[in-house]
Amino acid sequence: MNINHLAIAPILLPLATAALMVPLSERRRTLKALMSVVSTLGTIAIALTLLSYADAQPPGAGATSVYLLGNWAAPFGIVLVVDRLSAFMITLGSIVVFCGLLFAIARWHGAGAHFHTLVQFLLVGLNGAFLTGDLFNLFVFFEVLLAASYGLVLHGSGAPRVKAAVHYIAINLAASSLFLIGVSLIYGAVGTLNMADLAARVAALGDSERMLLETGAAILGVAFLVKAGMWPMCFWLPTTYSVVVPPVAAMFAIMTKVGIYVILRLWPMIFGAEAGASAYFGSEWLLVGGIATVVFGCIGLLAAQDLPRLASYSIIVSSGTLLSAIAVGNVGVTSGALFYLASSTLAVSAFFLLIELIERSRMPGADVLAVTVEALGEEEDDVDGADPVGVAIPATMAILGIGFAACALLLAGLPPLTGFIAKFLMLYALFPAGGVEAAAVAPAVSWTLFAVLLASGFAIMISMVRTGIRVFWVPLESEVPSVRFLEMVPIVVLLSLCAAMTVAAGPVQSFMQATAQSLHAPQGYIGDVLSAPRVQPAPSGVVP
């Protein structure tokens, strides 16, 4: 089989599934769930195939495959590009979506209409955004992704969710306007929307065009940073993520990473060392903004009164950590940041799922979250059958406690799990064997990042331990939460993926290192995209 055609499969498969599901009646929920699971598993399989192809490439190689849509040559037509980073992001995204989906099938998918259709459209948008090699197509896939996410935020309905959705939609529509302004300014200045072509043309721009390009890039950057949740554009995030239904929140753990992905993809490519006068444009903004985000996230964590809010602020902390690490512009730090991205996405996703199970036991009169109480109260009536909560698996509380501890270790970056390895890699790259000077990073930056990384880990640990004591070390007033087996599976999958990454840290690290290398030396990528050959019609064809 031609591997080249596999590049479009992660978009087509969920799209076709979603299209088939639209006319199906809501009563056929089991069928829809089955279709959704099969399609998502298929996407994971495709993503893993693409990942293995990408991993087989020599380090520093450019794109694995460039898919010319409509068989138009690269700078004029639209391209899909698979390389290490996009294959990795597709895999991560589809795994997170799959786990959320599995969790939802146990209980939550009946809380509203079209859940499975929206999840598939979310997957289309995510995969498209990770694969596209064209700025305007990125906008289109962002809108697909966002439209699905609006529906998912509203899933389960209720006043708090609708209120959060109003804010979420308004801020995202405003950000989309900024996105369009940025894209059109860049087109006006450079005359291309293809990312690779753009990067190739930056160094040769005149001064007036350069100013327009930088303005456009800054406006575009603001649009992505709103999605990534950089301070001061992140106030929508905790409110939204803490009221949406838990499986959706778990899927949304990948959504902020889409903004991070775009920055990771575009910034080193367009404003890398080869960009002439624009080299490293905006790095100080990313750095300062990233650090401010971490500080804001830590304050929010320490002040958080309930578990969903705690998880939302830990997303902000991880976004800030990633942004400030990317801003350093060093291959080693970027590879550590990629490791951290995988680890924190899986951990936060598992944490959101875990929270719901923990909150279930504390339901009667437990803390401030009247929201969930209300939503679950309605939910109880919807679940059909005589046994609405399933069979209690033994030692539930102990398993939940172990899961909670694992999440705390992962998020705070304590040994032995991946959180620690990722932070260690970043710090090791900042302070290599030859001393601070050998890292080619200003020592002040290195020391600031050092302090920020460790202090944020400390803040996460304090808040997690405090919450853990409050939740687990109390006399059992209410009965042990009833947890279905199906609800434990996604949490176990997510956490054991982190454990597997800890065990196989060597191969994962060398993959991340190769990814970071090709990100910081984009000539291979640019060359591969611009010289991608068109498919010639078969000689025996009926073409006149």
Add this chain to the structure above:
Amino acid sequence: MEIILALSIGALAGSGVWLMLRSRTYQVLIGLSLLSYAVNLFIFSMGRVRTGAPPILKPGVPETLANYTDPVPQALVLTAIVITFAMTALFLVVLLAARGLARNDHVDGRES
């Protein structure tokens, strides 16, 4: 013509932003719509302002840029119009739901 175009984009964007910062949901919706009109005009203007030049090739006219206008921003603007229109419609539905649940049209769901 450039002045008129620039002024109208500025007026639309300015009133859009002002309305978007207001406290009633309907004002926010209209603000977002006005902002999207401004953005659409802006995208259009990024293909350089030309009159009397078609964006598609015509037989008999030499295929040089002097005879044509840039078709890409026009294609982009079409896509952007469709998407923002759909999103505005969706937002309107959510606003109506919020109004029904909160019994008022404040963006935070409560007066004060």
